[in-house]
Amino acid sequence: MKDDHRSGGEITELRKGKKLTLDQLAVRTGSSKSYIWELENRTPPRPSAEKLSAIATELGVTMDYLLGKDQTITETDATDEMFFRKYREMDPDVKKKIRRMIELWEDE
Template sequence: MTTSLGAKIKRHRQEKGYSLDKLADLTDSSKSYIWELENRDTRKPSAEKLTRIAQALSVTTDYLLDDSAEPGDEVLKEAFFRRFSKLTTEDQEKISQMIDLWGKKD
């Protein structure tokens, strides 16, 4: 199954509950630009825009660009790690402690 860039952006935007305006704000884009990406295959975003969109949607740029890729464990893990690595050391430590606690609930 092939899924276009626009279809992936739209699906993940809607899954996150983002309006066109919200995604535009998060990516320093205009509402019309996001709409064009979702609805017209003629628009090709710059690497910078694509990275911002991927980050806002918690996916990777590789996933967005690969017409045959579907979001799987590796994509989700990579997106999580990217977000985790941007946290402060203190917040990273808190999350590590939570993971340790969850692992002990067996």
């Protein structure tokens, strides 16, 4: 049976890329240090969607990226998708400011 989540090494890389320790990621995602360690070093039975969602959010990627559902997605694509997800939930006035900033950059 094929394991369909990304390797723990990729999760470790993402965590270290964000300069987070196991403890810090655990605290920020409501997980235990041992749970994060198991995700990085073993094949957990079935990680909970709630925990994986919190970890993906903290690492700036999507759950699909962590689960390896789209093997062609890059970390940059996952980060962009996460940004757009946050953008959709922003206050309309903040969105308007962001759009104006982008328009200014495009004019350069």
